[in-house]
Amino acid sequence: MKQEQVTKRRDFLKLAGLGSLSGAAVVAAGAVPAEAKSEPPQGEGYRETAHVKKVYELARF
Amino acid sequence: MGRAQGAVTLAAEASIDEIQPEECLRAHQYQLLARFLAAPPDAALLRLASGLEGDRTEFGEALGALARVAARLTPEAASREYHALFIGVVRGELLPYGSYYRTGFLYEQPLAELRKDMARLGIARADDVKEPEDHIAALCDMMAGLITGAFGAPVGLAGQRIFFETHLAPWAGRFFADLEGARAATLYTPIGTMGRVFMAIEQTAFGMER
Numbered sequence: 001m002k003q004e005q006v007t008k009r010r011d012f013l014k015l016a017g018l019g020s021l022s023g024a025a026v027v028a029a030g031a032v033p034a035e036a037k038s039e040p041p042q043g044e045g046y047r048e049t050a051h052v053k054k055v056y057e058l059a060r061f
Numbered sequence: 062m063g064r065a066q067g068a069v070t071l072a073a074e075a076s077i078d079e080i081q082p083e084e085c086l087r088a089h090q091y092q093l094l095a096r097f098l099a100a101p102p103d104a105a106l107l108r109l110a111s112g113l114e115g116d117r118t119e120f121g122e123a124l125g126a127l128a129r130v131a132a133r134l135t136p137e138a139a140s141r142e143y144h145a146l147f148i149g150v151v152r153g154e155l156l157p158y159g160s161y162y163r164t165g166f167l168y169e170q171p172l173a174e175l176r177k178d179m180a181r182l183g184i185a186r187a188d189d190v191k192e193p194e195d196h197i198a199a200l201c202d203m204m205a206g207l208i209t210g211a212f213g214a215p216v217g218l219a220g221q222r223i224f225f226e227t228h229l230a231p232w233a234g235r236f237f238a239d240l241e242g243a244r245a246a247t248l249y250t251p252i253g254t255m256g257r258v259f260m261a262i263e264q265t266a267f268g269m270e271r
Contacts, residue, residue, distance in 0.1 A: 009269040010083045016262045017120030018086040020113070021093075
């Protein structure tokens with residue numbers, strides 16, 4: 001990616017309003033970091049987030 | 062965790078140092094949306110939201126509106142609103158699933174495609190879960206994870222763009238617009254605006270990659 005293209009995207013994201021989020025308090029989704037880290041990274045392994053699980057628990061019909 | 066972004070916590074494996082600050086902001090926004098859409102807002106989330114300050118952009122105005130509503134709503138009222146919008150007795154006012162928006166039915170081809178991509182990216186759902194994965198909250202969570210590397214190495218912009226254009230772009234803007242105008246929405250009106258505008262920002266920003 002050319003330097004000027006990177007700068008444009010970076011500037012655009014900030015100017016579009018996302019800059020408002022810097023300095024915001026904790027935003028992390030319901031996923032529990034400890035759970036996400038408990039699974040050691042493996043090449044072929046699956047990853048789950050507690051958040052994804054929670055979505056389905058609560059979306060239960 | 063003290064960083065330029067303030068008291069930020071990301072449920073991620075990748076160090077923030079490896080990800081550009083602007084990309085972190087995108088991940089934060091996906092995580093914020095995911096939190097509001099995955100479950101009824103609790104007191105902590107309402108407190109977080111009420112502390113947001115927006116600038117004069119359309120996105121920033123939505124953040125400001127969200128902060129104002131979140132400051133005056135109780136968790137009980139927010140929970141009732143969430144239930145009316147998304148759960149109901151048989152169904153809520155809205156069905157926030159990609160397959161539904163794209164085909165009119167749940168469990169359709171968009172879900173099948175998503176499952177293939179999730180397998181490829183190493184994202185899995187819990188074994189005991191039977192609901193479709195193409196829920197807007199799950200997709201937002203997945204985008205955040207692709208940006209930050211929660212599912213392994215961070216996926217670069219090219220990969221994020223493909224995921225976004227395949228699984229979110231065809232319908233998420235319409236969903237957020239529906240949320241904005243939903244009869245049961247008060248807190249979720251500015252969330253709808255925020256989501257709609259963010260989807261447009263993402264679409265444009267990905268277009269600047271080239």
